Amino acid sequence: MNSTVISSLKNSLDDFKSALDWLNHSYELCKKTGIKNNYSVEELDAFENLTSRYARTTDFLIHKLFRSIDAVEFLEVGTIIDSANRAVKRGFVESIDILHSLKDLRNEIAHEYTERELKDLFSEVLESVPLIVDISNKAFEYCSKY
Numbered sequence: 733m734n735s736t737v738i739s740s741l742k743n744s745l746d747d748f749k750s751a752l753d754w755l756n757h758s759y760e761l762c763k764k765t766g767i768k769n770n771y772s773v774e775e776l777d778a779f780e781n782l783t784s785r786y787a788r789t790t791d792f793l794i795h796k797l798f799r800s801i802d803a804v805e806f807l808e809v810g811t812i813i814d815s816a817n818r819a820v821k822r823g824f825v826e827s828i829d830i831l832h833s834l835k836d837l838r839n840e841i842a843h844e845y846t847e848r849e850l851k852d853l854f855s856e857v858l859e860s861v862p863l864i865v866d867i868s869n870k871a872f873e874y875c876s877k878y
Contacts, residue, residue: 737800737803737804738804738878740800740803741800741801741803741804741875741878742878744796744797744800745797745800745872745875747792747796748789748792748793748796748797748868749872751785751788751789751792752789752864752865752868754785755782755785755786755789755861755864755865756861756865758778758781758782758785759782759858759861761778761782762775762778762779762782762854762857762858763858765778765779767854767855767858771851776847779850779851779854779857780850782854782857782858782861783841783850783853783854783857784841786837786838786841786857786860786861786864787838787841787842789864790834790835790837790838790864791838793864793867793868793871794812794815794816794831794834794835795812797871798815798816798818798819798871799815801818801822801871801874801875802814802815802818804878813828816828816831816832819831819867819871822870822871822874823870823874824867824870824871824874825867825870830863833860834860834863834864837853837856837857837860840853841853841857
């Protein structure tokens with residue numbers, strides 16, 4: 733097995749673990765606040781951090797980590813759909829639809845420009861973070877063989 737590719741995967745795993753830790757930190761803060769009609773400035777800052785970290789972590793998971801695993805296994809990188817389908821086959825997630833919905837939420841976050849629109853996504857993000865963590869844990873376990 734190519735040591736450069738393995739090294740790249742290990743670096744990706746380390747970077748992803750850091751991103752996931754920050755996502756979990758924000759998640760715990762925002763979970764305590766919960767969903768409500770009005771937020772303090774500090775609470776809005778915390779939710780802004782959560783949504784940003786959710787978007788970055790989701791991108792990293794799908795675009796970088798899944799593709800790094802493909803590279804280690806000598807699979808043609810192909811499209812995001814290819815990598816997502818392989819993630820399903822590896823048992824990281826039950827269906828491609830779940831990854832699609834996580835990615836859709838990420839896209840909604842990236843394109844919401846008003847505070848009101850972003851607030852509408854807080855509940856969905858709080859519901860989705862444990863799923864990201866579960867998928868991530870399965871990916872970490874899978875990668876432990878390398």
